Amino acid sequence: MQILAGVGGAGDIVSEYLLIAGGGAGSTGFGGGGGAGGYLTSTTFTLSGSFTVTVGAGGAGSTTAGSNTSGSDSVLSSVTATGGGKGGYLANGANGGSGGGASGRIYTGGTAVAGQGNAGGNANYTNSSVTAAGGGGGATAAGGNATYNGGTSGTSGAGGAGTSSSITGSAVTRGGGGGGPCRTTGETTTAGAGGAGGGGAGGATEATAGGNGTDNLGGGGGAASLSVMSGNGGKGVVILAYPTSSPALTTISGGLTYSVDTVTRAGYRVYSFTSGTGTVTV
Numbered sequence: 001m002q003i004l005a006g007v008g009g010a011g012d013i014v015s016e017y018l019l020i021a022g023g024g025a026g027s028t029g030f031g032g033g034g035g036a037g038g039y040l041t042s043t044t045f046t047l048s049g050s051f052t053v054t055v056g057a058g059g060a061g062s063t064t065a066g067s068n069t070s071g072s073d074s075v076l077s078s079v080t081a082t083g084g085g086k087g088g089y090l091a092n093g094a095n096g097g098s099g100g101g102a103s104g105r106i107y108t109g110g111t112a113v114a115g116q117g118n119a120g121g122n123a124n125y126t127n128s129s130v131t132a133a134g135g136g137g138g139a140t141a142a143g144g145n146a147t148y149n150g151g152t153s154g155t156s157g158a159g160g161a162g163t164s165s166s167i168t169g170s171a172v173t174r175g176g177g178g179g180g181p182c183r184t185t186g187e188t189t190t191a192g193a194g195g196a197g198g199g200g201a202g203g204a205t206e207a208t209a210g211g212n213g214t215d216n217l218g219g220g221g222g223a224a225s226l227s228v229m230s231g232n233g234g235k236g237v238v239i240l241a242y243p244t245s246s247p248a249l250t251t252i253s254g255g256l257t258y259s260v261d262t263v264t265r266a267g268y269r270v271y272s273f274t275s276g277t278g279t280v281t282v
Contacts, residue, residue: 012048013282017041017079018167018174018220021097021116022056022071023233024032024084024136026178026200026210027223029065032087032123032133032143033178033192033202033214033249035158036222037071038097038116039139040081041165047240047282051077053256054277058213058233061221065089070096071218075238075277084233085110085120087136087178087223090235093120093143101143101157101180101223104131109143116276117175118142121157130154130187132180135202136220139163139175140194146180152187156180158222162197167241168272173197178220178224178231179214182206194222200231216274238273241265253278 011104021037021152037056056072081234085096092108093100098117099110105128109120110211121143130153132146138160147155159177166172176195179202183189191202198219199210206225213219213234221231244267255278 011123012046013242013246015045015240016167017045017048017076018066018165018234018239019074019076019079019081019083020174020236021074021083022058022236023095023213023218023220024070024086024100025059025061025068026221026230027068027087027089028063028228028230029089029226030131030133030181030183031089031223032093032101033118033180033223034059034087034233035096035100035110035136036117036119036138036162036177036220037084037218038081038113038162039163039175040116049279050279051190053238053273053280054236054276055238055273058085058235059086061210061230061232063227063229068230070094071233074238076238082113082116084220093134097162098137098156098177098241101134101136104133109134112137118160121145124148129187131183132156132189133157135179135192136177138177142191143177156189156192156202158192159195159199161195167239168270174217176219178222181223181225183225198234203228205262240271241268243267244269249280249282251281
């Protein structure tokens with residue numbers, strides 16, 4: 001970890017990064033939980049010249065079935081983390097950094113981008129009268145599959161767990177998936193919990209909104225019952241960390257919201273970009 005001479009240009013900096021995309025939104029209408037934003041890390045990334053940083057927005061929840069959206073990509077120079085897939089409504093979960101959870105009864109969780117996350121959970125296939133839905137995938141684990149518990153009882157899948165990182169000097173778990181919803185009309189289906197690392201829980205009653213994914217953790221949004229607001233996905237984050245023996249970044253354009261910390265992780269400059277898009281120059 002030092003300033004490199006003659007590698008890609010004088011003044012290049014070798015940095016660690018943590019790159020997380022925006023999480024997908026959960027579905028209303030007894031659909032699936034949202035998938036976490038794609039999660040990427042490196043300890044040997046060269047910062048050189050001018051490059052783009054984009055913090056992906058979380059997907060939007062909705063009270064209209066099928067109108068929720070997937071998360072947006074986060075970008076660091078040539079590296080892209082893919083937005084989390086939205087939870088499905090009468091459909092499979094959407095593909096994404098981590099996949100969205102499946103809509104109840106017969107559907108399948110969305111797939112994940114290799115190396116960025118995990119698949120969303122599947123719906124309950126055992127009994128078509130129970131609408132338990134899948135949880136969204138997380139950075140460490142797949143979203144939980146819905147289960148049939150007998151009679152008219154089921155359990156929606158929990159969001160997949162995120163991953164812990166100490167890049168800032170403190171251990172933080174990020175990239176949890178959103179949980180599937182509750183249903184009590186004609187059946188007894190229990191909502192799924194949000195995944196550790198910012199995943200929103202499924203609505204605990206038919207009148208309860210899905211939990212929002214946590215901003216800057218890239219969490220997936222929780223699902224909700226029919227015409228109740230589903231959870232938004234959480235915004236992503238871009239974090240750079242390198243030794244204080246290397247100089248501060250020269251310029252950061254005004255379109256980016258960020259902070260710099262040289263205390264929490266002793267001996268390191270830690271840049272946390274939490275919103276926006278813009279150009280950074282070494």
